[in-house]
Amino acid sequence: MFALIDCNNFYASCERVFQPNLIDKPIVVLSNNDGCVIARSDEAKSLGIPMGAPAFKYKKKFEDNKIEVFSSNFKLYGDMSNRVMSIIAQFTPNIEIYSIDEAFVKFEGFSEDIIDQKCREIIETVMKWTGIPISIGLAETKSLAKVANRIAKKYSNETRSFYSINKNSKHIKALKNINIKDIWGIGLKNEKKLLKVGVKSGFDFIRLPDNWVKRNMSIIGLKLKKELEGIPTLDIVEENNNKKSIATTRSFEAEISSLDDLIERITTFAVVASKKLRTQNSECNMISIYIRSNPFKENNERYHFSLTGALPFSTNSSIEISKFAIKLLKKIYHKGKSYKKAGIILMGLTPESIHQVSFFEKDTKKHKKLMESIDNIDNKYGLYKVRLASQDQKRIWKMNRQNLSRNYTTNIEEVLLVS
């Protein structure tokens, strides 16, 4: 059996742990830059605050309803996540951490009663040790466990936020009651495609012929169909800390149209991304960059220019990476247009330890030493004290975070005082 363990309203719950006076009160957590809503407590949901709501449009509603607003505090959420995951891992080693607030667990060789009991114990222990409420869905496949989790959440109360799809009748009922768009792996495009052929529920979906699904939704769609039928096609994915791509992307405070300004931003993004690369001891051999217009401006021409290029050799030097990124940028830059967001994505990541030497490679040993020194200075005196000349010397970027909570669990200066 597979279990999907999911923290309820995770970011909002993290804030609540340290401000228990907010229990039963509406809470929202905003994205970076206080842009839009990315987490809501149940109370905020029932006041009609949608996911992704732009904060500036809902300001009045927040005030009128006394909704507590938080800027995102990812340091806190990341630390709380680690705590929750390590508790779950004490119950079973067969765990896949799927996202910051979700984990799949596979139970093998246990009777159903034992599994049920373990799930309940996990819920209790996580609550007791961290204060985070979680829900568990249990079923024979990962996709069905996702469905079961939705049901658990929908009908949860203090003692019961657990649901098991363990009988054929429950299986059919669950699929009949779930909208096609709420199924894991069905996004906007697939929903439209499916509605066109009259598929509204999960049950309608599994009655489609396999070859139609394969043709229209690729192998991913077909695997999903099998999963929903109860035939496992997805297994627990072993933990791999090394990423396959590393991105640094940001919206600008105001639109930018000059090439020089874009060069400054892309250089800064490249420096930040290269540092992430060095932190995981990798190098990259491909770089992709993009610049795009503001999609929210009405009647605005929409454009998104991007370009990917292979580096002549693998590197994690901020200097090489930013130089190459600027080369790409110059090729996609269109004069006279304005841009609201840009990003750099490093790809083709390989371990630093097995560096493949290239015939055309320049001597990068100097860079290696230089980067080491820069990283050491950063560690000692704070981030980005030493910069490339093409970066803005005054700032990395501004982030608006008006309602940031404390780092209760990661900074000794900010722990709660109890009197």
Added chain:
DNA sequence: TCTGGGGTCCTAGGACCC
């Protein structure tokens, strides 16, 4: 004035190879 950011996987088509 104001609308995150960071990932994964798959496919089609082009450019090669023998």
Added chain:
DNA sequence: TCTGGGGTCCTAGGACCC
């Protein structure tokens, strides 16, 4: 008159997830 068949690798773009 008449021009095969089977591959690989790379890139751009699409779709999805949290």
